[in-house]
Amino acid sequence: MRPIPEDTLRFVRLCVPLTGFAPFDLHATGMAQLYLDTARQQVGRYRLDTFLTELTEACTPLLDPSELSETDREIARAITYLWYTGAWPKLAVDAHADLRREMANTEFVVAPSTYVEGLVWRTFQSHPVGAKPPGFGTWGREPAELPPLTEIVQECGLAEQTGGSRPEEESTRGERSVPGGTRIEPHMLPGPRVARDVPPSALPTARAPRSERNTA
Amino acid sequence: MIETTTGAEAARGSYDAVVVGAGWAGSLIAEKLGRRGWRVLVLEAGEAGTQTWSGYLDSVRTFHSAVAKVPNSAYRHNAAAPSPDVLDLSPDASGSGEGRPEYTADGYFVQKGKMPYGTDYVRALGGAGMHWLGAVPRMHPDDFTTRSTYGYGRDWPIDAADLEPYYEEAEKELGVAGDAEGQRHLGVVSDSGYLYPMHRIPPSHIDKYCHEKLEGREVTDPMGDKRELHVRSLPQARNSTPAPEYDKRKGYRPKGAVGLPNYGERCVGNASCVPICPVQAKSTPLRVQDGFSDSVTLAARSVATRVLRGQDRRVRAVEYRSYNDPASPTSESHTVRADIVVLAAHAIENARLLLASELATTSGQVGRNLMDHPTTLAWALAADQVGPYRGPGHTSGVEDFRFGGKRRERAPFRIELSNWGWTWSTGAPMSNVASALALGGKSDGGVKTGGVFGPQLRSLLGSTIGRQLQLQIAVEQSADENNRVTIDPRRYRDAMGNPRPIIHYDLGEHVREGVYAAYEVSERIFTELGATSYTDHEPVDGVPPLGHFVHRGTDLTYHGAGHGAGTHIMGTDPNDSVVDADQRTHDHPNLYAVGCGSMPSVGTSNPTLTMCALALRSAERIHRDLAALSQPTNLRSRANAEEKV
Amino acid sequence: MINANEVHDAGFKVPRTIQELRTYLQAALEVEHLTIPVYMTGMYTIRPGTNSTAYYTIRSVLLEEMLHMTMAANLLNAVGGEPEVAHPEFIGKYPAQLPMSSTALAPIGLRHFSREALNTFLAIEKPRAFHTDEKDGAGWTSIGQFYDTVGQGIRALVEEQGEHEVFTGSRGKQVGPGDFYNSGGEVFHVTGLDTALTALEMISEQGEGVHDSIWDSDDQLFGEERQLAHYFRFNEIAEGRCYSPNDAPQRPPSGPMLDVTWEDTYPIKGDSTVAEYGKYQHGRAVHRKAVAFNETYATLLSCLETAFRGAPQTMAMAVPIMLELRDLAQQLYRNPHPNPAHAKDGYFASATFEISTSQMEQAKQRVADHVAAVGLEAGQPVDLSRDTVGSNG
Known part of the structure; x- marks a missing residue:
């Protein structure tokens, strides 16, 4: 019998403001321990502890990334990317250097099952490509509705205090904004995959759509 | 076994x-x-x-x-x-x-x-x-006579x-699921009584979304070829419901997985046909x-x-x-x-x-x-959630630019409505996560500013990934003697000592016109769909994307189709x-x-x-x-x- | 369970009337279903990425139990009965005594993947030949014996009354291979004595093997690849070793080693209840999901009942619900038990398989509405585009 160690439980709690998923969903991946081990290995045990302390302070309870140092911000992104995709990403070169990492700065999938447990698929109510199939003909169903931002905040237990980066609630449902009100800038979207061997974490971001470029 | x-x-x-x-x-x-x-x-x-x-x-x-x-x-x-x-x-x-x-x-x-x-x-x-x-679409009778009919x-x-x-x-050998009636309309199946062994693979929500907005609309390509659009089901070698009337009512028994009894007898929507169907419902x-x-x-x-x-x-x-x-x-x-x-x-x-x-x-x-089939990709965000990354790679296509019309002037093309979002064009959805987080650093190595986390990240990704549409447009390439495979055993051999293939490849004018027309048509289709096109073939930081060329002043790219x-x-x-x-x-x-x-x-x-x-x-x-x-x-x-x- | 315990309590007996036969077949449906939560628990408590042979073994048996359940429904429909599935009592209370079996058998509980769980599985699937106390008049000893009595009953009734008087059910109610897929063996229509006996043969032989062999009869009945019967498939996992083609049923497997890592499991308390989860502040999410699981399970049973009561095409809606249950169950098993004391001991949350009367009524209503809205038609291509019955997790 192996109870979940206390540091893993803490890691899961701290990953809630990073990922926007509640502890239940994070545990439900079955990957919490492996992710903590991976982060320790990639960043260094001591350095990760420092990061987690800094992270705690930057969350009120939502995370304000500007409260983090540049390197900590990149670590926060990497750990979030890990939960969302099952892969450890390629880091910004400066962060990689600052961490004095001894491994190659390349993206890798931690294990076949981490890919399968990626959270990104859950954000649009789907399943990982090549696993957890939903059954014959289900692709013909209308996609399930996405939860509004307030509901996600509530579900994560992040609503008690008002933080600096608390998202504005808007009811506008336009194609250029998220239900929660964030305007979608092109740099928030991926750009063309210039070559197939460039890992997802190293791809360029999108440029403004042609329609807007031409009028600009 | x-x-x-x-x-x-x-x-x-x-x-x-x-x-x-x-x-x-x-x-x-x-x-x-x-x-x-x-x-x-x-x-x-x-x-x-x-x-x-x-x-x-x-x-x-x-x-x-x-x-x-x-x-x-x-x-x-x-x-x-x-x-x-x-x-x-x-x-x-x-x-x-x-x-x-x-x-x-x-x-x-x-x-x-x-x-x-x-x-x-x-x-x-x-x-x-x-x-x-x-x-597994069949070829059209015209496809067998392009020289005598269209002069190329x-x-x-x-x-x-x-x-x-x-x-x-x-x-029958491959085990095809398809809608014979639709294929008869296209003119590729001529036998009026023919049925495929299995009922067509159910259309995706994306198919229906596009059907609603495109069916019967007219689109004109840059050569002036005006076409009425139709969204048609694609025949696929994938297990579906057997058609009881198939083969003079003898029916068809789907073949399941090899190596594991009683498995893979129907597609369950893994959405990974390429490269591998985990249940072997794909033939x-x-x-x-x-x-x-x-x-x-x-x-x-x-x-x-x-x-x-x-x-x-x-x-x-x-x-x-x-x-x-x-x-x-x-x-x-x-x-x-x-x-x-x-x-x-x-x-x-x-x-x-x-x-x-x-x-x-x-x-x-x-x-x-x-x-x-040089294949050009076009991608856009729809105004609504469309449910990408579900079902087989594509279950329907727009076939209207495949035959007749201006085929003499430009290569014909087949438009696949992708069910897998922007994955081929942009590496989504993983790359969506990286961009939303502002991960990976600037070109000078510096850590980026910005990026969203937590509930905002989840919400942003849900919205932007769930609305991804992609068209994969396969353009016909005709025989050209100069596109060739040669060997040079003295210079180029593999580890075992066998000659490696040496490839000389290019796209002729007819194909380039086809790719160009396909791109312009894709933009018009996105307009009809009310979607915002993010199609982008231009060099990034001075680096031309793979398969890049400029035709009629327009940046274009193509990918290999594996054909x-x-x-x-x-x-x-x-x-x-x-x-x-x-x-x-x-x-x-x-x-x-x-x-x-x-x-x-x-x-x-x-x-x-x-x-x-x-x-x-x-x-x-x-x-x-x-x-x-x-x-x-x-x-x-x-x-x-x-x-x- | 609705009928099974009653049949069990009445003691060993061959059904003599059509009514008795129907009661027996309803009991058969319940017995086949009784194993499903047990196998689901064993399978979905395996840690991701581990024990893949064991996972696929349990999965294959689980799906064959679904098939057996469906064939029991076909049999019951063929003799003019009406399958009852969407009933709060349909699910047994775990740990449950396996009906129509020796009372010496330990109760069947929901157990995480473990040696104990495999012992339970083996007890359920134990071949008749291994029961030494089996003879007429000695009472119920095994499921195999129960199916024998059903076969005897059908034969006698047909002899007495003629095939037409026994098989009075509508053909339209039969679930066929077009409706049910991706599972062991093959669903087929039961329309008379021959098909009824084949169905019974398939059900018992997939479980315990063709007489005096470790193999089932799928290769003979359906031209499938030869496959071990359930008992022997489970025994490979329990023994950590594969059978060789010529191994005898009474001997342990003698083939190559098979990798089983018993520690790669999420230990659970098999007797957890949603009421218990609800007591803990920390267990709110687990409670919510466990309730959602039970509601989804109720939806599955309602879909199956609809499929078994004249609309076999409704199976198309049932399969995606089973896959949704897979996702919900796995999420539960990977979360610590809401009771901090249990969590500290290394226990995880679990699906409880409890359905209340009101949950069942709501599920039936939901399914009725959706079946009407989806409008699946027999023999027509499947189109689930208007189906939203699942996805409440």
């Missing part, structure tokens, strides 16, 4: 026919000949393993753990029988503007053409039939009517191999090196090398005799073998006329074609070269079905040849034999 043997063991047998390659074409021919009692040896260059359930699961896990989930990502690298991979190509900024190629190639292919040949295949049991999508490309020595019974047989050549009779021997890790010439114009044997460890360059050579040799190793491998064997040289066409064709095309004249209508080489009466390499044109249909129909047709001819060869010696049969030679 599929049994495989080693190359050394196989060399001890004697065979009526030796088939090189255990993909779709080779497997179908071997199965047909084996069923007639002929002793057949099938030589597979690559590894076996996927025929067992644990081996198959290993492939699924290999795919899961791959960073780049490309078509070959489920199949392990093999130095003894290397495969070309789409990861081999990189863009190269130094060439742009100076007329030099804008790419470099670092893999199995030696690429010397102006443009990259972006098509892969996999050398393993089942071949590219393992990682294919399973799309080459005509076939046979027509659609000749192939129709073999199309039907292939659809693969393993199913055919599972039905091999005892007279068929299947040897893996056996790389054919040459076909050996015999007396007169006949060939007498196949020389091959067997290996034990794919990582080690050690191998052992064997020779096996056969009455008939069938090359079924992929268009490029067939050409490589013919060139290495110095056979079928009369026409000078071996290796020439290499084709593909390698040409290289030993069929015809009636031995002076300008390599094989006859039965895929028998003009030069050697007992040497066949089968597969997409025989196709004089590819139309806008994914070529596997046509290739399988041709293989089934050839199997009948090979059976007749073998029967004639084994006639007891008497005056009459000797006279016949002499007549043939």
